Amino acid sequence: MAGHKARDPEAGASPVGRRKDKRRRSRKEIAAWITAAVLALVVLAGALVYWRLNGNLSTFDGSGLSKDRPDASSPDANGHTPVNLLLIGSDSRDGANKDLGGGDDDGARSDTTILLHVYADHRHAVGVSIPRDSLVDIPPCMLPNKTWTKPQTGVMFNSAFSVGNTSQGNPACTQNTVEKMTNLRIDHTIVVNFQGFAAMTSAVGGVTVCVPKAVYEGDLNPNLGHKGKEIFPQGLQKVSGQQALDYVRLRHGIGDGSDIGRTKRQQAFLSALAKDVKSRGMDPTTLFPLADAATKSLTVDPGLGSAQKLLGFAMSLKDIDLHDMKFVTMPWRYQGARVAVLHPDADQLWAALKADRTLDGQDAGSPGPSAPAPTPSPTTAPATAVHGGGTPVAVYNGTTTGGLTTRAAALLEAADFTVSGKANASTRDHRTTVVEYGPGEKAKAEQVAALFPGATLEAGTKAGLALVLGADFATGGAEAGASVAPPPPGPLPTSVTQAARSADDDPCADLSYG
Incomplete structure (x- = not known):
C-alpha cells in the first residue's frame, strides 16, 4: 500500500519485552568481552612462559x-x-x-x-x-x-x-x-x-x-x-x-x-x-x-x-x-x-x-613411492673389486673446497678400509689426487687408487697410506661418490644387539x- 512505512520490530513490543532483549544483548556482549579477555590472557601467559624459558637458556x-x-x-x-x-x-x-x-x-x-x-x-x-x-x-x-x-x-x-x-x-x-x-x-x-x-x-x-x-x-x-x-x-x-x-x-x-x-x-x-x-x-x-x-x-x-x-x-x-x-x-x-x-x-x-x-x-624411514632399481654402471666395477680388509688410510684435503675428506672417507669405508684420520694437507693447491704409500705397500695403494679414478701413486719412505685429494676429486668427486655408494649395512654384531x-x-x- 502506498505510503506504508516499514514496521519497527520493537514498535508493538511491550516495555518489559524490550528490556529483556536489551539484557540478552548485554549478556552476549559481556560474554564476548570475557572470551576476548581470557584469550588475551592465554596469549600473554604463553608469551611470558616462552620469555621465561628463553631467559633461562644459554x-x-x-x-x-x-x-x-x-x-x-x-x-x-x-x-x-x-x-x-x-x-x-x-x-x-x-x-x-x-x-x-x-x-x-x-x-x-x-x-x-x-x-x-x-x-x-x-x-x-x-x-x-x-x-x-x-x-x-x-x-x-x-x-x-x-x-x-x-x-x-x-x-x-x-x-x-x-x-x-x-x-x-x-x-x-x-x-x-x-x-x-x-x-x-x-x-x-x-x-x-x-x-x-x-x-x-x-x-x-x-x-x-x-x-x-x-x-x-x-x-x-x-x-x-x-x-x-x-x-x-x-x-x-x-x-x-x-x-x-x-x-x-x-x-x-x-x-x-x-x-x-x-x-x-x-x-x-x-x-x-x-x-x-x-x-x-x-x-x-x-x-x-x-x-x-x-x-x-x-x-x-x-x-x-x-x-x-x-x-x-x-x-x-x-x-x-x-x-x-x-x-x-x-x-x-x-x-x-x-x-x-x-x-x-x-x-x-x-x-x-x-x-x-x-x-x-629394519629401515625406519617412512615408506614412499617405489622407484625402479638403478641400472648398474660400468663405473661401479671398482666398488665390487676393492676390499680394503681394514687397511688404515689417512685422508687429506689438498684443496680449499670443504667437505672432501668426509666424502672420500665414506668411499673408503664402504670398501672396508679404515680411515685413520682426516685433515687438511700442508698445501692446498693439489690439482690431482695422490695416494702416497710406504715400502711394500704399493698393492694396497693401488686398491685405494681404484676408488678414485685418475689418482696417481707416489712412493715414500714413511710407512702407511695417505690419500691427498686434489681438484679433480673436488670437481668430479660427486660422480665418483655416486658410483661407489656404500651398500646397505649388514646385521649388527651381537656386541650391540x-x-x-x-x-x-x-x-x-x-x-x-x-
Missing part, C-alpha cells in the same frame, strides 16, 4: 664447529629426516655445581655423553653411550681466543670438553670429536650440568630406579676410609635431586666399579625418566615444569637456542613407544686402564645409524658390568 658459539663436517641426513621418501642429538652431562666446577659434586678444580669435563639418534619416522630412537675413558682422536678445536688447536691422537674422550679449560666447557669440541669418530652429522647438542640434572629429577617428582645391592657412604666416596651409613637400600626406590645425581655417578660398591657399569645404570635411569614423563603425558602441562627446571642449567647449540625450538623438539618425540627407545654402549674393549673403540663393531653401528637402520636391521636396553625393560635388570 647457547654456545657455533663458530667453534668444524668446517669439515659429515653431510646432513637426507630426507626419506616422504620428506622426513632423522635427527642426531648429542647429550653431554657436564661436571662443571662453576657455581652451585661444586656443591653438588663438581669437584674442586677449575674447568669442566664431560661426565656423560650420549648420542641420541631419532629415526626419520620419529617412532624409534636409540641412545649410544660413549664411555668417557675411550681413547679417541680429537680434531682441531677452537679456543676461547678464537685460535684452533692441533689434532690430538689417542687421548681420553672426555678431554675434548676440557679444551680451553673454561668453566663452561667446550661442547663444540666434543661435537667435532663425535662427528669425526662416527661420520654422523650432529644436528643439535645439549649440555646439562649437575644443577640442571638435579632440578629436572625433582621437577618430575623423582625417578624410580633399582639398586642391585645396598650402597654405603664409603662406596660413593672411596676416600672416606670407612663403610659409613647406608644411602641406597637394595631394590626399587624413587630418587630425586642430589640423591638422583649420586645414583647416576656411583661407580664403586656395585659390579667391577668401572665406568662401563655406571653407564648401564645411567641408561636404566634415562629409561625410567622417559617412562615417568610419558606416563604423565607428553604435553606442555607436563613438559613446562621439566623445561623450566632444565633450561636454567642448559647450554644448547644455536639451532636450539629458543624455548619454542626446544619444546618443539621434545614434542616431536611423543610418538616413540618405550619399547622402541633403545640404549646401547659404543662397542669397546679394555686397553690397559682405558677403553678403546672396538672395530669393526663400532663402525657397523655408525653405518647402521647413518642408513637409518634400527638395531634389528644383545646388550641393548629398551626403556620398558625391567628396571632391576642388567644394571652393572663385571
Whole structure:
C-alpha cells in the first residue's frame, strides 16, 4: 500500500519485552568481552612462559664447529629426516655445581655423553653411550681466543670438553670429536650440568630406579676410609635431586666399579625418566615444569637456542613407544686402564645409524613411492673389486673446497678400509689426487687408487697410506661418490644387539658390568 512505512520490530513490543532483549544483548556482549579477555590472557601467559624459558637458556658459539663436517641426513621418501642429538652431562666446577659434586678444580669435563639418534619416522630412537675413558682422536678445536688447536691422537674422550679449560666447557669440541669418530652429522647438542640434572629429577617428582645391592657412604666416596651409613637400600626406590645425581655417578660398591657399569645404570635411569614423563603425558602441562627446571642449567647449540625450538623438539618425540627407545654402549674393549673403540663393531653401528637402520636391521624411514632399481654402471666395477680388509688410510684435503675428506672417507669405508684420520694437507693447491704409500705397500695403494679414478701413486719412505685429494676429486668427486655408494649395512654384531636396553625393560635388570 502506498505510503506504508516499514514496521519497527520493537514498535508493538511491550516495555518489559524490550528490556529483556536489551539484557540478552548485554549478556552476549559481556560474554564476548570475557572470551576476548581470557584469550588475551592465554596469549600473554604463553608469551611470558616462552620469555621465561628463553631467559633461562644459554647457547654456545657455533663458530667453534668444524668446517669439515659429515653431510646432513637426507630426507626419506616422504620428506622426513632423522635427527642426531648429542647429550653431554657436564661436571662443571662453576657455581652451585661444586656443591653438588663438581669437584674442586677449575674447568669442566664431560661426565656423560650420549648420542641420541631419532629415526626419520620419529617412532624409534636409540641412545649410544660413549664411555668417557675411550681413547679417541680429537680434531682441531677452537679456543676461547678464537685460535684452533692441533689434532690430538689417542687421548681420553672426555678431554675434548676440557679444551680451553673454561668453566663452561667446550661442547663444540666434543661435537667435532663425535662427528669425526662416527661420520654422523650432529644436528643439535645439549649440555646439562649437575644443577640442571638435579632440578629436572625433582621437577618430575623423582625417578624410580633399582639398586642391585645396598650402597654405603664409603662406596660413593672411596676416600672416606670407612663403610659409613647406608644411602641406597637394595631394590626399587624413587630418587630425586642430589640423591638422583649420586645414583647416576656411583661407580664403586656395585659390579667391577668401572665406568662401563655406571653407564648401564645411567641408561636404566634415562629409561625410567622417559617412562615417568610419558606416563604423565607428553604435553606442555607436563613438559613446562621439566623445561623450566632444565633450561636454567642448559647450554644448547644455536639451532636450539629458543624455548619454542626446544619444546618443539621434545614434542616431536611423543610418538616413540618405550619399547622402541633403545640404549646401547659404543662397542669397546679394555686397553690397559682405558677403553678403546672396538672395530669393526663400532663402525657397523655408525653405518647402521647413518642408513637409518634400527638395531634389528629394519629401515625406519617412512615408506614412499617405489622407484625402479638403478641400472648398474660400468663405473661401479671398482666398488665390487676393492676390499680394503681394514687397511688404515689417512685422508687429506689438498684443496680449499670443504667437505672432501668426509666424502672420500665414506668411499673408503664402504670398501672396508679404515680411515685413520682426516685433515687438511700442508698445501692446498693439489690439482690431482695422490695416494702416497710406504715400502711394500704399493698393492694396497693401488686398491685405494681404484676408488678414485685418475689418482696417481707416489712412493715414500714413511710407512702407511695417505690419500691427498686434489681438484679433480673436488670437481668430479660427486660422480665418483655416486658410483661407489656404500651398500646397505649388514646385521649388527651381537656386541650391540644383545646388550641393548629398551626403556620398558625391567628396571632391576642388567644394571652393572663385571
